[in-house]
Amino acid sequence: MSSSHHERARLESLKPALAFRSLILSSIRAWFEKAGFIEVDTPVRLPTPALEVHIDAIPSGNAFLRTSPELHMKRLLAAGYERIYQMGPCFRLGERGRLHHPEFTLLEWYRASSDYLQILQDTEALLTHVASTTFLSSHQPPTSNHSSSFPLPPPPWPRFTVSELFLAHAGWDPVRDYNDRRFEEDLVNKVEPALPRNTPVFVMDYPAAASALSRRKPGRVDVAERWELYISGVEIANAFSELTDAGEQEQRFRQWASQRQADGRPVYPLDEAFLSALRLGMPPSGGIAVGIDRLVMVLAGKSALDDVMTFREADIQREITA
Amino acid sequence: MADYTASDFRKGLRVELDGIPYVISEFNFVKPGKGAAIYTCRLKSLIDGNTYVRNFRSNDTLKKPDLDEKTMRFSHNEGEDYIFMDENFEQFTIAASILGDSRFFLFEDCEVSVLYFNGRPVDVTLPTFIEKEVLETEPGARGNTATNVLKPAKINGGFEIQVPLFINQGDIIKIDTRTGEYSDRVLKR
Numbered sequence: 301m302s303s304s305h306h307e308r309a310r311l312e313s314l315k316p317a318l319a320f321r322s323l324i325l326s327s328i329r330a331w332f333e334k335a336g337f338i339e340v341d342t343p344v345r346l347p348t349p350a351l352e353v354h355i356d357a358i359p360s361g362n363a364f365l366r367t368s369p370e371l372h373m374k375r376l377l378a379a380g381y382e383r384i385y386q387m388g389p390c391f392r393l394g395e396r397g398r399l400h401h402p403e404f405t406l407l408e409w410y411r412a413s414s415d416y417l418q419i420l421q422d423t424e425a426l427l428t429h430v431a432s433t434t435f436l437s438s439h440q441p442p443t444s445n446h447s448s449s450f451p452l453p454p455p456p457w458p459r460f461t462v463s464e465l466f467l468a469h470a471g472w473d474p475v476r477d478y479n480d481r482r483f484e485e486d487l488v489n490k491v492e493p494a495l496p497r498n499t500p501v502f503v504m505d506y507p508a509a510a511s512a513l514s515r516r517k518p519g520r521v522d523v524a525e526r527w528e529l530y531i532s533g534v535e536i537a538n539a540f541s542e543l544t545d546a547g548e549q550e551q552r553f554r555q556w557a558s559q560r561q562a563d564g565r566p567v568y569p570l571d572e573a574f575l576s577a578l579r580l581g582m583p584p585s586g587g588i589a590v591g592i593d594r595l596v597m598v599l600a601g602k603s604a605l606d607d608v609m610t611f612r613e614a615d616i617q618r619e620i621t622a
Numbered sequence: 623m624a625d626y627t628a629s630d631f632r633k634g635l636r637v638e639l640d641g642i643p644y645v646i647s648e649f650n651f652v653k654p655g656k657g658a659a660i661y662t663c664r665l666k667s668l669i670d671g672n673t674y675v676r677n678f679r680s681n682d683t684l685k686k687p688d689l690d691e692k693t694m695r696f697s698h699n700e701g702e703d704y705i706f707m708d709e710n711f712e713q714f715t716i717a718a719s720i721l722g723d724s725r726f727f728l729f730e731d732c733e734v735s736v737l738y739f740n741g742r743p744v745d746v747t748l749p750t751f752i753e754k755e756v757l758e759t760e761p762g763a764r765g766n767t768a769t770n771v772l773k774p775a776k777i778n779g780g781f782e783i784q785v786p787l788f789i790n791q792g793d794i795i796k797i798d799t800r801t802g803e804y805s806d807r808v809l810k811r
Contacts, residue, residue: 512656
């Protein structure tokens with residue numbers, strides 16, 4: 301069979317999954333509209349990508365494709381926007397696996413005068429809404445190939461701290477004594493496999509050393525106000541109480557830049573426009589990034605992103621290099 | 623010298639680790655939120671076929687193994703030495719220990735692929751299916767066509783494999799050389 305025949309057969313078999321995805325997207329937009337959020341669009345090409353130690357950006361001409369819309373959305377918060385969301389494509393160089401695709405859809409939302417706990421309540425409400433609207437409709441989820449399917453149990457969903465999960469399943473506490481390599485490997489090999497599959501779970505309060513752009517817990521130098529949502533053992537979302545201190549933010553950027561240099565990765569310039577906006581002042585805020593393709597995947601009961609991606613990385617690469 | 627970095631790893635890539643050549647038989651990329659990538663590889667030894675799983679990180683590197691494959695035909699054996707010939711009729715000796723059970727499946731002129739690592743032969747791949755005569759087995763149970771009940775049968779070299787009850791001495795059977803297991807009856811005596 302020729303590759304175009306293969307493509308046609310594959311796209312035909314994807315129809316239920318793509319209809320399901322479409323329903324999820326409209327259900328998400330409906331919830332945000334009702335909750336008083338406005339949908340924003342920020343640039344996809346950036347002069348400098350959001351600086352993180354372990355995320356590489358794909359160059360695009362004299363710019364980079366965004367790895368997330370985070371810094372532009374925070375500039376909107378700083379300018380007085382109170383409830384904003386965005387759903388669109390993001391790009392990360394070299395991220396390819398069962399749960400990674402270099403081009404993917406990210407949903408982010410931010411609330412001014414808020415924190416990660418309010419975002420947690422938003423998340424429970426949003427996903428419960430999505431679950432009920434998509435599953436009560438005539439569209440059934442595509443046939444599932446593992447048991448974790450809808451409906452989601454009613455919230456509140458269980459919350460576990462990083463400390464308690466690691467003490468229970470890996471025998472040490474990364475909050476007390478952080479080691480990045482051990483933290484990541486034990487998270488993937490010991491903690492994630494032990495998470496309940498019958499309910500979404502929140503993994504809360506990350507070591508400050510793994511805090512990214514989050515604020516520290518009041519009175520705690522060792523814990524960051526950050527959580528991650530897992531459904532069916534798959535990491536779906538990452539939320540913070542946002543760091544709003546321009547000085548600390550700049551210091552972290554510089555530290556990550558030198559870390560990247562030491563690791564032999566490209567070092568991106570500091571995002572001065574973002575830092576200037578922070579210096580002028582940004583309200584305390586909560587924000588979150590949700591992997592939409594992964595969300596569709598777990599809600600559809602699938603186990604690989606390729607089962608729900610319209611065109612997969614291999615298809616895209618074939619066309620680029622043809 | 624580092625020939626491959628973790629971002630080069632993929633299924634089917636041949637790599638060297640601790641002096642042993644491996645093929646990456648399974649590959650997965652994971653990246654916990656905000657953390658560094660973990661490249662999980664199942665490594666299958668090209669020498670003994672044993673596999674194990676190992677995690678690599680972005681800065682980890684592996685050597686490209688010095689591997690060479692040669693096609694040869696089996697000639698004969700002199701005790702523990704098995705003599706093969708390449709297309710130029712040059713002779714090569716491979717020890718029984720490298721062939722393992724495969725040596726019982728060889729026949730004259732059988733075409734094999736010999737894998738060399740650092741210039742030494744380390745593995746010999748036979749055709750997937752070969753045919754052998756059953757030299758010795760208990761008389762067949764007539765009419766019993768069940769393939770799930772097995773009995774021992776000897777082929778040349780005294781090597782014993784498990785065959786269905788209906789197989790008789792003198793039958794020609796097909797053997798899967800990858801597993802060393804009975805696959806089919808080719809000819810009834």
